Amino acid sequence: MSGDLVVLVNPTARGGRARRVVGPVVQRLREGGHDVRVIVGASAEDALARARTAVAQGSDALVALGGDGLVHLAVQAVAGTGVPLGIIPAGTGNDIASALGIPRDPLAAAAVVAAAAGGDGTAVRSVDAAQVGGPGGEDRRWFAGVVACGFDSRVNERANGIAWPPGMAKYLVALVQELRTFSPIPFRITLGSGDGAEETEVIEREAMLVAVANTRSYGAGMRVCPDARPDDGLFDVLVLGAVPKGEFLRTFPKVYRGGHVGHPAVTIRRAAHVTLEAVGPGADVVAYADGERVGPVPVTCAVVPGALRVLVPA
Template sequence: PATPAALVAFGGDGLVHLAVQAVAGTGVPLGIIPAGTGNDIADAIGIPRRDPLKAADAVLGGRTRTIDAARISPQSRWFAGVVACGFDSRVNERANRMTWPPGMAKYVVALVQELRSFTPIPFTITLDDRVIRREAMLVAVANTRSYGAGMRVCPGAEPDDGLLDVLILAAMPKSAFLRTFPRVYKGTHTAHPAVEIVRSAVVTLDAPDAVAYADGERVGPAPLTCAVEPGALRVLVP
């Protein structure tokens, strides 16, 4: 069969994640028309996330930009945005088990419930050049800067630099966590002493009872390895 001219995802980060599985490493360009809750991947690569018509123009008459994607093993999955492991993925797990309340409210309820029982997780993080062992609230491995509808977890992450940005939020009192958390929407949380951001082409996360989510989709339990593949993805941008 003939190679398609492009694959277009009309939806949010979850659908983009699915589309990336099909096109990463193939040379087939990915077009994105953002129609989801977060649209963080589209936003990071310069696609207007609140203007579907402008996004459609980019699909029809835009240029092709080459960016990195990363492969997760042993699950053999690609991701274009952020892998989250720790408190945030536990909130996701809890929210996914809930049938009420509907929509985003479910995540707020899940966050409050999870925070009540949450204790820091002992992580072993293996990077290109060293191993970090630390009790942490969460670890995020980012190809692009944000996830969860605008949380700029790694504000300096560039999708075409051949590296993954790794945010480590060290153990902290719950009151301090609640005070610091809102700063993630502006990206100013990086100045907090409990926050460390490092860069690596390959990152292995290991932690007991930790489940990872990639681009908001469940990947599975640790241990897992994220390895960047420079230029693995072609995207249609304005």
């Protein structure tokens, strides 16, 4: 690679942390012998359009400086193109970077990107990405981490409507509010091999949440599927069945260390193709991918093996 790096920045990530480290990060990349351009879009749509233009023009790598939301946006531009993705964590949640072994410190991550982008390709890792959208193929988008439906996505919906307090505090407010009214959701989950064969399993049950995981964690460290791997061509699909709210409050915090997987209400399956539906009362549920709103179910998720090339530590 000749060294032309395009850095995509979310200036509001983690209360402006990304903005504060742009200068040092760009300097570190340039010290590695790279030409560097910075993209800051006027909106998410503008940023994505600029990123896609840069990829189409033959940049050596697109580098996302921000959290999982910005990585999600960058994946839309690079997945399936062969152009590598660099990740420099600077957000509230950096779960995708963590799953790929990328350092948490932005300057250390920039050093990884600089070395990997200037090397012989040995530090470019091929990993899976996935697509999510309507069962008929409509409104499909890429994701790299986790699709979530249920209690957690309901909390996200509430939090998106809260102007204050900012940051993670609003998610705590939304969580408390949602707990007051939440009831288990009747899901139908269809699992398949994705190779054109017949479906392998259909799960119909009331559940607190369902997660379709390409990587192990989401939500700033919740290890919802601790054994999920981003390079095996399969999702780990977790279903947390209906439990009383008190039991849910005791079980849910264990997700930060993966201790929830032994709970009798937890089921984990592996599949390459997953359709999520909610039926009957309480069926108004929205899916989120990498923390970004997808839309109401039903949705279908499909793994695309090796669709991403990521700059990682050698």
